[in-house]
Amino acid sequence: MSVTNTPEKTEAMVLSVSTSPHIKTAVTIPNIMWNVNLALAPAAIFAVIWFGLPALLNLVAGIVAAVASEYIAAKIMKKKVTIADGSAFITGLLLAMCLPPDLPFYMTAFGAVLAIVVAKLSMGGLGYNIFNPAHIGRAALMVSWPALMTKWTEMTTAADVVTSATPLGINKLQGYDALIQTFGSKGELYQALLLGTRNGSIGETSTILLVLGGVYLIIRGIIKWQVPVFMIGTVGILTWAFGGSGGLFSGDPIFHMMSGGLIIGAFFMATDMVTIPITTKGQIIFAVGCGAITTLIRLVGGYPEGVCYSILLMNALTPLIDRVTKPKIYGMGGTSHV
Amino acid sequence: MLKTFRGGVHPHAFKSLTAELPTEIMPPPKRVVLPVSQHIGAPGIPVVKVGDMVKKGQVIARSDVHLTSWVHASISGRVADIAEYPSSYKDKSLAIVIENDGEDEWQPGLLCHRDYESLTVPQIHEIISSAGLVGLGGANFPTHFKLMYGPDKHIDTLLINGSECEPYLNADYRVMLEETERVVLGTKIAMKSLNVRRCIVGIEDNKPKAIEAMKKAFSGTEVQIVPVPTKYPQGAERMLIKVLTGREIPEGKRHSDIGVVGLNVGSVAALADAVEHGVPLIERVITVSGDAIAQPKNLRVRIGTSVQDLIDYCGGYSRTPEKIVNGGPMMGYALSNLNIPVVKGVAGILVLSKAAVAHGEGAPCVRCGRCVDACPIGLVPSMLSILSERGRHEEARTEYGLLNCIECGSCAYICPARRPIVQNIRYSKTMNAGHGHH
Numbered sequence: 001m002s003v004t005n006t007p008e009k010t011e012a013m014v015l016s017v018s019t020s021p022h023i024k025t026a027v028t029i030p031n032i033m034w035n036v037n038l039a040l041a042p043a044a045i046f047a048v049i050w051f052g053l054p055a056l057l058n059l060v061a062g063i064v065a066a067v068a069s070e071y072i073a074a075k076i077m078k079k080k081v082t083i084a085d086g087s088a089f090i091t092g093l094l095l096a097m098c099l100p101p102d103l104p105f106y107m108t109a110f111g112a113v114l115a116i117v118v119a120k121l122s123m124g125g126l127g128y129n130i131f132n133p134a135h136i137g138r139a140a141l142m143v144s145w146p147a148l149m150t151k152w153t154e155m156t157t158a159a160d161v162v163t164s165a166t167p168l169g170i171n172k173l174q175g176y177d178a179l180i181q182t183f184g185s186k187g188e189l190y191q192a193l194l195l196g197t198r199n200g201s202i203g204e205t206s207t208i209l210l211v212l213g214g215v216y217l218i219i220r221g222i223i224k225w226q227v228p229v230f231m232i233g234t235v236g237i238l239t240w241a242f243g244g245s246g247g248l249f250s251g252d253p254i255f256h257m258m259s260g261g262l263i264i265g266a267f268f269m270a271t272d273m274v275t276i277p278i279t280t281k282g283q284i285i286f287a288v289g290c291g292a293i294t295t296l297i298r299l300v301g302g303y304p305e306g307v308c309y310s311i312l313l314m315n316a317l318t319p320l321i322d323r324v325t326k327p328k329i330y331g332m333g334g335t336s337h338v
Numbered sequence: 339m340l341k342t343f344r345g346g347v348h349p350h351a352f353k354s355l356t357a358e359l360p361t362e363i364m365p366p367p368k369r370v371v372l373p374v375s376q377h378i379g380a381p382g383i384p385v386v387k388v389g390d391m392v393k394k395g396q397v398i399a400r401s402d403v404h405l406t407s408w409v410h411a412s413i414s415g416r417v418a419d420i421a422e423y424p425s426s427y428k429d430k431s432l433a434i435v436i437e438n439d440g441e442d443e444w445q446p447g448l449l450c451h452r453d454y455e456s457l458t459v460p461q462i463h464e465i466i467s468s469a470g471l472v473g474l475g476g477a478n479f480p481t482h483f484k485l486m487y488g489p490d491k492h493i494d495t496l497l498i499n500g501s502e503c504e505p506y507l508n509a510d511y512r513v514m515l516e517e518t519e520r521v522v523l524g525t526k527i528a529m530k531s532l533n534v535r536r537c538i539v540g541i542e543d544n545k546p547k548a549i550e551a552m553k554k555a556f557s558g559t560e561v562q563i564v565p566v567p568t569k570y571p572q573g574a575e576r577m578l579i580k581v582l583t584g585r586e587i588p589e590g591k592r593h594s595d596i597g598v599v600g601l602n603v604g605s606v607a608a609l610a611d612a613v614e615h616g617v618p619l620i621e622r623v624i625t626v627s628g629d630a631i632a633q634p635k636n637l638r639v640r641i642g643t644s645v646q647d648l649i650d651y652c653g654g655y656s657r658t659p660e661k662i663v664n665g666g667p668m669m670g671y672a673l674s675n676l677n678i679p680v681v682k683g684v685a686g687i688l689v690l691s692k693a694a695v696a697h698g699e700g701a702p703c704v705r706c707g708r709c710v711d712a713c714p715i716g717l718v719p720s721m722l723s724i725l726s727e728r729g730r731h732e733e734a735r736t737e738y739g740l741l742n743c744i745e746c747g748s749c750a751y752i753c754p755a756r757r758p759i760v761q762n763i764r765y766s767k768t769m770n771a772g773h774g775h776h
Contacts, residue, residue, distance in 0.1 A: 016661050016695070017672040019761045021747030022688075023349055023505065024696030029704055029754045085701075127702035127755070278707040278720065327716040329739045330344070330576060331586045 029126075032222050033086030039213030040093055040268060046209050047202045051101035051153060055202045058108045059096045065109035066092025069116045079125075087126050091115050094134035094268060097203025098261055098308065099141065101153050107145060111137035131315045132275045135308050142308075152199045158192065159184030166199045167192075168260045172304040176245065176252065186252075193258035204261045214267030223271035226280055227287045231266040232257050234291025243299055262294065265307035275315045282318075282325035289314045340543065341584075343577045345714040346569040347748045349668065351544065352506045355627045361512045361636045364651055366413045368438050370642030371423050372398065373431035376681040377472040378479050379405035384434055390417045393445040395618055397468065398434050407480040407682075408470045412620035412640035415439040426645075426664045426673070427478060427681045436642070450616045454527045462531050462613060469612035470619040470682070475499055475510070475573065475602035476665060478683040481609060484599045485531040496534050497582055497600040498525055500541040500548060501566055501573040504666025507686040509623040510603045512636045514541070514548040517607050518555040524606030525561060527613050532599060537561045538582045539603075544568040570668060571746040575600050577714055589742060604685075619682060626652045628689040630659040639680055646676040648687055660692040667695075668747045698756025709749035709759060715742050719749035719759045726762035731769035740766055741773065 048056045070088040074081045083089075092112045099108055115137030123129040142149045154164040161182045163170065167189065170179045183189035192198040196206025204210075217223045236253035243251025256262070270276065270290050277286050290310045297306025375381035382399030386392055392411040399409040415438045423433035454462065463486050471481035487493050498521075502510040514521060529537055539556070541549050543565040553563045566572055566581050576587055578600060585596045593600055601609075604623060611617040620641055627634040632653030639648065645662065649655070663670040664684060680687070709719040717739050725734040734740040743763050750759040 013659065015659065015672065015674055017674045018661075019758070019764070020663075020667070020669050020671055020745075021751045021760065022661055022663050022667040022670070022672065022690065022695050023751065024698065024756060025347075025349075025752050025754070027752075027754050028698075028756070029701060032706070032754055125702065127704045273706040274704050276705075278705050278710050278718065280707075280711070283707075322718075326718060326738070327344075327710065327713070329589070329717060329742050330580070330715040331589045331591070331742065332739070 029087075030085045033090055035220055035222055036090050036217065036268070037086055037093060039216045040090070040097065040203070042209040042213055043196070043203045043206050043264070044093065044097060046196055046206045047097065047101070050196060050205065051202060055101045057105045058099060058101065058103060058202055059093065061105035061109040062096030062099075062112045063089055063092035065112035066095070066116050069113045070121070073117055073121050082126065085126065088116055091120065091133045091137070095137045097264060098134065098138050098201050100149060100151060101202050102151065103141075103148055107141060107148065111141045114140045127274055129274055130318070131312055132269050132272050135269060135312050138308050139312060155199055157183050158188045163199065166260070166304065167255070168298065168304040171255070172298075179255075190254060190258070193255065200259075201261060204264045207258045207263050210263045210267055217267070217271070223267070224280055224283060226284050227271045227276070228266040230284050230287035231270050231291045231294075232262060234288050235262055235295050238292060238295040239299070242295070256295075256298070260298075260305040261307040265311060266290075269307075269311050270314075275318060277318050277321040277325060279322070279325045279327055282321045285321050285325065286314050286318065289317065340565060340567045341581050342567045342569060343572075343580045343714055344716060345712045345748060346571065346577075347712050347751050348568070349505050349570055349751060351568075352627070353508055353511070353544070355506065355634045356508045356625050356636050357511060359634070359636050361516055361623050361638050364637045364639045364643070364648070366438055366442055366640050367643045367647045369418070369644075370412050370436050370438075370640055371433045371644065371679040372409050372412065372436065372642040373423065373425045373427065373433040373679065373681060374399040374409055375431045376409070376425075376427050376478060376641075376683065377407040378477075379403065379407065379483070381432065382406060382409045384420050384432070386417050386420075386434065388417050388420055391415070391439070392417060392436060393443050395445040395448045395620060397618075400468070405480060405483055407472050408468050408618070409434070410470050410618040410620050411436055411445075412642050413438045414441045414443045424675055424678050425681060426678050426684060433679070448616045448618075452614050452616070454523070454530065454613050457613070459531060459533070462527065465613055465616070466531070466609065468618070471605065471608055471612060472619070472682045473602055474604035474608065474622055474683060474685065476669070476683045476685055477575070477602075478681075481601065481605055484594070484601065485528055487532070487594050487599070491594045492597050493532050493594065493599055494534055494536055494597045495583055495599070496525070496529055496532055496537040497578060497598060498537065498539040498603055498606060499573055499575075499578055499600055500539055500545070500552070500603045501578060502545075503542060503568070503570045503573040504668055504670075504686070505570075506625060506627045506688050507666050508625045508627075508636055509685045511545055511548055513604050513607050513623055514545070515551055518551050520607040520610040521552070521603050522555045522559075523614065524608070524610035525556075526559075527609055528599075528601060528606055534599075535560060539563045540566045540572075540578050540582050542566055542568045542572055570748060571714060571744070574714065574744055574746055576744065622682065622684075624648070624680060624684060625686040626689070627686065628659075628663075628691075629694045630655050630657045630691040631689040632656045641682055642679045644677050644679055645673060645687055648680065649676065649689065655689065657691050659689045661688075661690045661695045663688040663690065668751065669745065696756070700757045701755040703755055703757060706754060708752045708754065712748040712752045714746060714748060715739075715744060717743060719743075719763070722766065723757055723759040723762040726766040731766040734766045735770045735773060740770065743767070
């Protein structure tokens with residue numbers, strides 16, 4: 001070969017020759033994860049104001065335990081430490097937000113360790129986990145300490161009723177009329193659900209702040225609007241149809257849509273990209289499934305609330321949904337030509 | 339609302355670096371290296387010997403096969419070598435090296451004046467078969483082959499591609515602005531050659547001046563100028579056909595099977611020169627751009643000019659280059675050797691600093707689905723990439739449509755985990771060699 005390489009210029013220069021594309025979007029995984037944390041912040045801050053010190057203690061315990069266990073596990077397994085990507089932070093934060101405010105903080109920490117070590121790292125780490133880690137942590141605590149996990153803060157409602165039950169709990173055990181009496185009127189109930197001035201898990205109460213964070217994620221393109229809309233919509237329609245005592249379509253969908261963990265679940269957990277279907281079509285199926293299972297548990301199951309289990313059950317179906325919702329490939333049985 | 343195609347991405351365009359710079363004519367270099375294979379099809383066979391004196395435009399390699407493209411001397415001078423040289427089209431190709439005699443003298447008989455309207459279709463076909471025309475948008479497909487489909491193909495539509503969707507590149511844009519009349523003429527010749535009456539020119543809507551210039555130039559003809567949304571990979575043949583005609587190329591078929599022929603704006607301008615003036619393809623417009631080149635330029639360069647010559651002509655580097663890309667940043671490839679020639683299908687040379695190019699180690703997939711939403715073909719790139727890493731190449735082909743991938747790079751561009759998706763897909767394709775239709 002008679003090639004003579006240009007001497008001076010190329011010698012001084014080391015050119016990188018990786019394959020195309022040579023440019024990439026600025027959006028990275030840490031960027032996505034920290035945006036999710038940011039979106040959760042308003043509801044978490046409200047929780048500290050509303051429930052006070054116990055909520056703060058649990059939020060800190062969840063986050064610290066999740067991040068620390070990921071760090072230690074990475075060190076033990078001699079793997080790259082990935083705590084800076086923000087995903088362990090989300091797991092700890094979300095888990096704490098789904099727990100009762102007065103839960104002893106070490107239980108929250110225990111749940112966070114389980115979420116990270118069992119549900120995430122034992123599966124292979126971020127990207128490989130099948131189930132939402134925060135929900136696995138919550139489910140584990142639920143079966144381990146069922147009494148403590150359903151013991152709620154004692155508080156006085158706008159109608160001066162002292163209660164230590166969640167709105168869904170009152171509805172389940174005492175009926176819808178008792179629920180309205182507890183809050184004084186439908187309007188008072190709706191207001192408490194919208195603002196978050198009601199009983200429940202640490203971060204699930206304020207519908208308005210959770211929706212605010214969710215809308216931020218939708219605008220940033222981090223989650224798709226279809227998931228929360230279809231999940232909450234399904235619960236709304238089914239509880240309206242079957243949730244009332246006066247026959248079909250006598251239920252109160254507004255109450256059901258804003259209660260329990262539905263808002264936080266629909267915007268922040270049913271949208272956990274790792275554990276949900278990859279196509280928009282698949283995500284809609286997933287969301288409708290979550291909504292249907294949630295309603296089933298609330299209306300006929302033993303628990304007052306079913307968001308956590310509905311998402312975990314649908315997580316298990318994700319690979320199957322992915323298989324049947326592959327996009328249509330260009331040129332495969334498409335348009336014809338004369 | 340403009341019609342669009344599924345998926346796609348919106349990378350930062352960086353067009354303004356050179357968009358308003360008129361094309362400069364780069365003086366012929368001291369030496370050109372002309373590979374005999376710069377196109378899809380049979381390589382040309384050299385018809386000159388070392389030591390021969392050749393004139394500009396003279397045929398130096400040819401073949402009697404129909405799917406080929408002749409090679410012409412792009413400068414006048416002495417044939418200095420005929421040997422294997424590195425090439426940007428193939429790793430290596432037999433190439434003819436010409437040393438410039440400084441005369442820049444045309445081969446006698448060229449530079450004629452002909453009116454295409456007085457030529458018969460067979461006469462046009464004869465002229466274009468020997469003019470060395472290939473797709474200048476990067477496809478490298480011999481142009482005459484596309485313009486000589488028989489009636490069995492039922493070609494009814496000619497598409498002219500002025501979308502130029504790759505960031506940084508402005509070669510087609512400058513051709514549309516500066517050589518509007520040649521584009522019009524070449525389009526008319528192509529329509530006559532194909533015997534079609536329907537012709538659509540697609541131009542991305544980020545080029546309003548080009549749209550306006552082309553509308554004006556084509557006024558009074560049946561040719562439609564259609565603005566298409568600025569979205570990568572709009573210029574990919576499949577996407578443009580879909581947007582402009584609504585048709586899809588079925589799996590394993592070609593454009594001609596659905597009655598469509600697509601040509602790049604630069605290709606039709608070159609076609610006009612060949613038919614009306616007898617000038618073969620010996621030069622082209624190219625964008626030299628990027629953040630590490632001292633003076634970004636649009637240049638009219640002789641085919642066979644080395645990348646090093648281009649960089650020197652643009653004032654060298656303004657900062658340390660990390661990557662020098664042959665073509666656009668989405669589909670071009672990084673050069674390790676700057677002593678390779680610019681071949682016919684090269685629309686740009688990009689000199690990029692470390693800050694301008696993507697780096698990243700490739701974390702595990704988090705299934706965010708951005709690649710699925712970005713894939714213009716409707717594939718699941720995340721899955722293809724994972725299957726490739728696990729060695730499940732056959733499953734990728736049979737279950738996930740591997741061979742339909744056009745390697746546009748939208749998936750890898752958008753991936754927040756910085757996964758080498760395209761690289762993995764290419765690897766799976768090679769592992770499926772023998773099953774392919776591309």
